[in-house]
Amino acid sequence: MDAQVDGDLDPDGILILQEIQAFLAVPVVPWLMTAAVHRHYVKFGYELDRTQTARLLHISAKAPLGLHGLAREIKETGIGVEQEIIDVDAESRLS
Numbered sequence: 001m002d003a004q005v006d007g008d009l010d011p012d013g014i015l016i017l018q019e020i021q022a023f024l025a026v027p028v029v030p031w032l033m034t035a036a037v038h039r040h041y042v043k044f045g046y047e048l049d050r051t052q053t054a055r056l057l058h059i060s061a062k063a064p065l066g067l068h069g070l071a072r073e074i075k076e077t078g079i080g081v082e083q084e085i086i087d088v089d090a091e092s093r094l095s
Contacts, residue, residue, distance in 0.1 A: 006031040009038045010048065010080025011055035014071055018063045028064045032091050035066075035073035038081055045079035053078065 005028050007013035013033065021028040038045075056071050063071075071081055074080060 002027045002029045004029050004031040006083055007033060008080065008083050009033060009041070009045075009072075009086075010053050010068060010074060010082075011059075013080075013083070014059055014063065014067050014074075015055060017067065020061055021064050030064050030066055031071075032048075032083075032086055032088065033067065033070055035069040037086065038070055038073045038077075038079075039090060041081045041085050042077055042079050044085045045077075045081040047073070048078050048080050052080065 003020070003024055003026050005017055015076075017028060017030055017033065046054050056075055059067065059071050068082065
């Protein structure tokens, strides 16, 4: 059994998911935490400061599947997206 977890599409959201992965005894599957979702909502995001961007360096090689692509997207754009902005119903129909 896997644990589907969602979070903010920003460095802290990724690191929180990474902590959940370390704590749980089952694999964590990020839900709606992809580079594609980030690209779709980036216009509603916020600019990251240097401290926030530097947190991307703390993402483990063992981070849950897909988070490295999201991290690259965040680094390239310098934009974080809060999970509350994501239209969960619309995104669920697309996936």
